[in-house]
Amino acid sequence: MAKENNNTGKKPKFSSWWIYGLIIVLILGFQFLNSDNFANTKKTTTSELQEYLRNGDVKEILIITNARQAKVFLTDEALNKDVHKDVSEKPFSINSAKVPQYLVNYGDLQNFENEIKTIKKENNLDTIVDNDQESDVLGNLIVTILPFVLIIGIWIYLMRRMSGGGGGGAGGQIFNIGKSKAKLFDEKTDTRTSFKDVAGLEGAKEEVEEIVEFLKFPDKYTSLGGKIPKGALLVGPPGTGKTLLAKAVAGEAKVPFFSLSGSDFVEMFVGVGASRVRDLFKQAKDKSPAIIFIDEIDAIGRARGKNNFTGSNDERENTLNQLLTEMDGFGTNTNVIVLAATNRADVLDKALMRAGRFDRQIYVDLPDIRERKEIFEVHLRPIKTSEALDLDFLARQTPGFSGADIANVCNEAALIAARKEKKAVNKQDFLDAVDRIVGGLEKKNKIITPGEKKTIAYHEAGHATVSWMLEHAAPLVKVTIVPRGQSLGAAWYLPEERLIVRPEQMKDEMCATLGGRAAEKVIFNKISTGALSDLEKVTKQARAMVTVYGLNDKIGNLTYYDSSGQNDYGFSKPYSEDTAHTIDMEISKLIEEQYVRAIKVLEDNKDKLTVLAERLLEKEVIFKEDLEKIFGKRPFEGKDDAVKQAAEGMITPDTEEVPVKETVSPSDKEDKQNKI
Template identity: 70%
Template sequence: MSDKKKNTPKFTFNSYWIYVPIILFFIALQLFNSGGLASKNISKNEFTKVLEANDIKKIVIENNTIAQVFLKDDALKKEEYQKLVNSPFYRKGSPLYSYNFGDLQNFENELETQKQAKGLDFDKVNEERTSMMDTIIGLLPFILLIGVWLFFMRRMSAGGGGAGGGGQIFNIGKSKAKLFDENTKVKTTFKNVAGLEGAKEEIQEIVDFLKNPEKYTKLGGKIPKGALLVGPPGTGKTLLAKAVAGEAGVPFFSLSGSDFVEMFVGVGASRVRDLFKQAQQKSPSIIFIDEIDAIGRARGKNSMTGGNDERENTLNQLLSEMDGFGTDTNVIVLAATNRAEILDKALMRAGRFDRQIYVDLPDLHERREIFEVHIKPLKLADDVNLEFLAQQTPGFSGADIANLCNEAALIAARFNKNAIHHQDFLDAVDRIVGGLEKKNKVITPKEKEVIAFHEAGHATVSWMLEHAAPLVKVTIVPRGQSLGAAWYLPEERKIIQTEQMLDEMCATMGGRAAEKLIFDKISTGALSDLEKVTKQARAMVTIYGLNEKVGNITYYDSSGNDSFVKPYSEDTAKKIDEEISKIIEIQYKRAIQVLEDNKDKLTTLAEKLLEKEVIFKDDLIEIFGKRPFEKEETKKIDVIIDNSEK
């Protein structure tokens, strides 16, 4: 019985049901008020017969076209009228006949003649009548128009979402923020946020401000107004905000910077006012604005359009709400962006965003923690080594690692495995960084040999240089736009010395050096290598001040204002170009020398690569022996670009 009751659909009232009895009532009223239901249409001869019998009590001419014929009480008792009188639709006092007479003037003349000639005693009345149905039909277009308007307004209200029905046209200035409070369960907590220890500590302190304000205010301190989360995409800025919503225990308003943008003038500023009004009413509370650069961009730049003025008005209102008169309520603003350099300086000052929390890419230890979070729902084999995977993924953000775990699960499922193996994770790294394997790409034996020696050259030089990254894997299997790839495990460094940069550049030029040494020809396959070393050499000369001839000077402007201005003279530009070229050529000749000294091992490695297509670190140890300068390892990739696809 209980199951049946549970499955029984609950009765729900719909406001549209009110209109049904109203319509039925008006239809019934029209039907019963009209005496035309029982009246019979008669011909001219029938009308003349009734008229000459002097049975007519009254003739009512409606709208100059139809005559309603009412009979005398005595006449109604006659046998010829009984069939109509006994009809269920006939009511006493209603007309028994209807007669469509044609021309009004002729009909009235005829009535007057008959009345005079035969001494008839009927009355004649002219009336203008309008039926309710005619009225409804006349009003039907307006009723339909109003109905359609109400329908769309209800749809806009239902679909607009946000606090205060932001979708309605009359509430367009209302905030579209989503409210998370004690009635809304947010499952994300700080336990779900791996790594980011410094950022978590700052964020947890902000949550503690709102939970226990007396702990800080009793010493005279003030609760911070806001915190700005800054960092590359995918590092967990929005995830941290979700964790705050799950942990705070106070109302949490979440929205995007683009939610303030609208086609109507003044809407953005109005939504900012409404947002802070709602937050102050539920104080203490937190406001989270994701991608704040949508409205927080520096004012006065490219202000050629009215849309830019509207964005600036929105920003001005936000500045006023965050630190203006009457902003003494316990409302903390969290914001996230990966473009902090373009934000307005007034927005970044203390008193608005008191804290700027940099959420950087995770290091080795943090990547291990992130892997542990994302493998919890996965079914893993015993051979999965998280420490090695963390070493293999430097430069990966939290979002990249989540994608890697999911890709590994998809690869394992593709081959109908019962668990995800370590090799599936390695294949997922190849898939994400290198691209999809192209099994149908046609490569000639000569091209394959060139690619093999190119990759073997990278591997040989990097293995022989102290500061170059040691190799883990080399492949000549085409992936994405690459024809071959070499995977390295460089040391994760916070600062880089000159010798380390030069060794890396030398290893990068090892591919082209091997082509020159073995075939005495060079190809276009070194495009990505040349691009990389040119950027490194330019950075050494113009940014880091690592060139003796140019000196200890940098032309780098962290504010980003040097886009259209060259901060040095033409003579200096010539000197910079010469030094960049000199650095690259020296490392190219150095790579050729290393390969000449190890030409037999280079050839052995290339032949093995042609045979197996993929070789690993163990194969290099077998050929070269162990490196005398082993260090802790992480990962990097070198790629030969297939120019035919660019």
């Protein structure tokens, strides 16, 4: 009962909208009461008015010229007549003015006045006839004030939108536009991600776990004279788990965690970004120990004054300068650590990267086969599978996949199983999901002429034959001429995951890539546009060998690669015209050598190439076992443990397009995925 009394005793919360509502009610009430709504006034016609006038019942007629209306006032004797009993009662009105008994709407004013004058003259009446005009106070007020109200309302709306939305939070009002827009996570309820949810990334987790230790037990390190690092930068390709790792830090540290994106500092008003940086660090210091996480920091951290095309952005540079000042202005015992994530560390300002600001750079790389297995374990928890899946097999089928790609594979496998009306997801669904993600959706109803289909079959068979016969080429797993995505055919490889690549390995890969065009030349003595992306790939590989990796004897041990990426903005090349000519000649020579080599391999195995192409035309999809029946075991298979482990599977498609042909190996999946 006491609880109920407390609830009933609470006063309602005051709102400014009550004042607005009261003003509106008063205005409407005044207008309503000031009108003739409570009077007994009735509307009548001009003919009835003329009759009342002839009978001597009318005392006064007030003609409202601007409303085409006349107010009729009766004499006291007329009010006692039965014909006027409906209007004879005394009306209620707060207005001191007289209330008419009748209202008459007339047409032409001149005719109306002439008719009244004629009746007065004929009947010798002393009825008063007067003219007047009425004004609508509320209407005039609305017409006068409404434009200003609309302008002020639109201005307030725009200011709220530009300042990041309405509401009472920081940045929500026009006077709070310089406040930080960082989201503060409650360590008890909001951040539930822990290091157990982050699979793989063992080296990166060790680094960030130490940051958590700094915040939890600072005396352990400062007692020996050490200083707590001020910042850690997470660098790596997209989808590798940088943001997830930061969330895990927030969940493990149990301290206030401020999270925002680099673009949240950018605003159309000058000085807003720097103001938000100051406010962010002030809040973090007040809640120390705390963590600030800035995702995609390259939005404000780009190198200053190096964009030659568009010029530098002064507002962005002011924001960066303020960030540099705040990071270097900490006391070492404030226990505020800045985490940032980016996949473009090469464009960040050098002052931001120096020791004392971001003391540590943690590289989050693409997962290896062991880490991919752990990532599959995490993402398979909510998936209902029909059998105990071989996670080692799935990890082998996904070289070059990031953590986000693996999550997409698991989700796509569940969707494929649901599309097929299955009750659980099986192994084949995962293989189909990988095919779907890398190669695109199958298009079995695509119209292809028999001649084109034969050309595609020999093209793909050429890739398969050359890759099977070369030692360092990625071993083929599956070939298909079923259209998938934009491609008309695809060959799946399972390449070795190498950390370094030698010239002979790159040459074998180039030769296998040119096997499609070489097969067209050997069989039909004609070539087509289907090898466009093959040529694009080998040209990039050859140019990299000559100009980047220093693998050409004539150019020598030189590289023209700029890791900072600043050469992309220049119009000049870092070499002379003679060197450019030499580079072009060496690239062309390297490609033509591998093309001639591919033709020789196919001519030596022309009968097997024909058998493979005919079987491909018959079955549309063939696997590694079919190639073993035609060519026998690969003579190099015993030398490659990774190949020996891959008993079956997939994964890197060499896709045929018209007019574009794409060859992808998982090792360079990151660069090629967007082109498939």
